[in-house]
Amino acid sequence: MGVWTLHTYGVTRGSIALKAYYIKDLAEKIGQDVEIYGWVYRKRRHGKLIFVVVRDSSGIVQISIRKGSVPEESFEAAKAADIESSIRVLGVVKEDERATGGVEVACTMLEVVAPSPDFPIQEDTGPEALLDIRHLTLRSTESQKIMKMKMGLVKAAREFFDGEGFYEVFPPILMGVAGEGGGTLFSLDYFGQTAYLSQTAQLHLEAAIFSLENVYSLTPSFRAEKSRTRRHLTEFSHFEAEMAWCDQKENEGIQERLVTHICNALGERYAGDLECFDQDPAYFRDMEPTFERILYDEAVSLIQETRPDFCFGADLGFEEEKVLTEHFEYPFFVQRFPMSIKAFYMKQEGDRAVCADLEAPGGYGEIIGGSQREDDLESLMARIAAEGEDLEKYEWYLDLRRYGSVPHSGFGMGTERLLRWILKLDHIRSACLFPRTPARVYP
Ligand code: NSS
Numbered sequence: 001m002g003v004w005t006l007h008t009y010g011v012t013r014g015s016i017a018l019k020a021y022y023i024k025d026l027a028e029k030i031g032q033d034v035e036i037y038g039w040v041y042r043k044r045r046h047g048k049l050i051f052v053v054v055r056d057s058s059g060i061v062q063i064s065i066r067k068g069s070v071p072e073e074s075f076e077a078a079k080a081a082d083i084e085s086s087i088r089v090l091g092v093v094k095e096d097e098r099a100t101g102g103v104e105v106a107c108t109m110l111e112v113v114a115p116s117p118d119f120p121i122q123e124d125t126g127p128e129a130l131l132d133i134r135h136l137t138l139r140s141t142e143s144q145k146i147m148k149m150k151m152g153l154v155k156a157a158r159e160f161f162d163g164e165g166f167y168e169v170f171p172p173i174l175m176g177v178a179g180e181g182g183g184t185l186f187s188l189d190y191f192g193q194t195a196y197l198s199q200t201a202q203l204h205l206e207a208a209i210f211s212l213e214n215v216y217s218l219t220p221s222f223r224a225e226k227s228r229t230r231r232h233l234t235e236f237s238h239f240e241a242e243m244a245w246c247d248q249k250e251n252e253g254i255q256e257r258l259v260t261h262i263c264n265a266l267g268e269r270y271a272g273d274l275e276c277f278d279q280d281p282a283y284f285r286d287m288e289p290t291f292e293r294i295l296y297d298e299a300v301s302l303i304q305e306t307r308p309d310f311c312f313g314a315d316l317g318f319e320e321e322k323v324l325t326e327h328f329e330y331p332f333f334v335q336r337f338p339m340s341i342k343a344f345y346m347k348q349e350g351d352r353a354v355c356a357d358l359e360a361p362g363g364y365g366e367i368i369g370g371s372q373r374e375d376d377l378e379s380l381m382a383r384i385a386a387e388g389e390d391l392e393k394y395e396w397y398l399d400l401r402r403y404g405s406v407p408h409s410g411f412g413m414g415t416e417r418l419l420r421w422i423l424k425l426d427h428i429r430s431a432c433l434f435p436r437t438p439a440r441v442y443p
Pocket residue numbers: 179180199200201202223225231232233234235236238240241366367368369370371410411412413414415416417
């Protein structure tokens with residue numbers, strides 16, 4: 001491996017150069033000399049000609065290295081370069097209709113920046129083994145596309161909230177109370193006191209609306225759930241919104257506009273990538289914010305068609321949502337669950353919670369949970385006590401009902417759940433850079 005040297009092409013910053021060329025831009029540089037930095041993606045040799053496909057963050061391109069047209073050391077370096085070696089290439093861009101991106105680079109110099117002997121991913125490496133080396137598998141073009149689309153999803157969500165006049169806030173992750181019930185809390189020692197990793201930012205967002213009225217946040221949420229389903233993580237990226245002076249009807253309206261905006265934006269901006277995942281960009285691009293709404297009771301009847309043993313009053317688990325959502329083509333709301341299976345903070349009407357879950361169609365299931373909140377002090381205190389929780393710990397939360405309480409609503413959307421549905425990923429963990437599940441905190 002040679003010493004890192006500065007060179008004639010790149011823009012220099014201190015002693016390390018910022019890349020001047022990304023592979024995606026080569027099509028605009030036909031006939032020009034370029035310098036490419038990247039990693040060896042594929043390689044093949046035909047006698048005096050070596051083809052190295054190089055990848056960077058933006059794409060892949062084929063480099064042709066002809067013996068005699070390059071210094072001998074470059075030809076030897078190309079011959080020796082392993083898959084995933086980092087390399088630097090100088091060459092001339094040539095039009096080539098058959099090639100990915102429509103161009104090929106005729107090499108004039110190639111050097112290996114660092115070798116990569118025995119890169120441990122083989123074609124037959126199994127899914128668990130691939131997760132053990134996630135720090136390496138995230139170099140795959142599939143992971144690259146997923147990560148880029150996740151960024152696009154987050155960007156579109158922020159655009160939406162911004163456009164609707166929401167303020168972004170930054171709630172804590174270390175918590176003194178449970179937001180979603182004690183069963184799924186990760187606890188930790190906080191200087192001799194017990195603290196928890198946040199399950200939801202909701203309670204703190206509720207406090208923030210008394211100052212900023214309409215707020216949202218994007219935070220990691222943690223659930224100590226041993227559920228080994230294809231849609232449960234122990235850590236996920238949670239978009240949450242909370243709105244003052246807002247009832248459940250308007251809450252649902254905001255959610256359907258949010259999801260539609262995200263889908264429209266991805267359908268428009270990531271059409272090629274969606275096609276790589278066998279998804280029709282037009283489905284997302286043309287989606288309209290007119291989602292169907294059904295009552296919990298109707299959901300129970302639909303589920304009972306295939307699962308007659310499913311009882312009214314039970315929560316919808318993975319299996320139930322799977323059969324229910326097969327009936328729909330677009331996301332839809334299931335409204336008014338029995339209060340007995342919903343969280344203490346939801347507003348109650350009769351035996352029902354003023355709430356709805358937004359379900360993704362085709363077997364994917366819940367992507368948003370939302371509700372109108374209980375704004376009455378007495379009812380809320382009774383609910384917390386009934387959960388067996390210590391009222392003292394919730395004093396600050398109860399203050400929100402003591403000082404200028406307002407009708408308010410909000411929701412939480414799992415970023416990875418939404419992305420899993422959009423790309424029809426087999427498992428939610430593919431939507432994470434480094435997935436955290438009950439069996440995995442490594443790497
Ligand atoms: O538990 S939720 O249904 N609701 C809340 O946490 C509310 N306190 C949010 C709020 O109103 N501010 O979770 C909301 C969403 C849910 O619909 C999923 O999309 C996602 O968060 N979620 C998860 N994603 C991945 N893995 C797990 N374990 C998970 N749990 C919830």
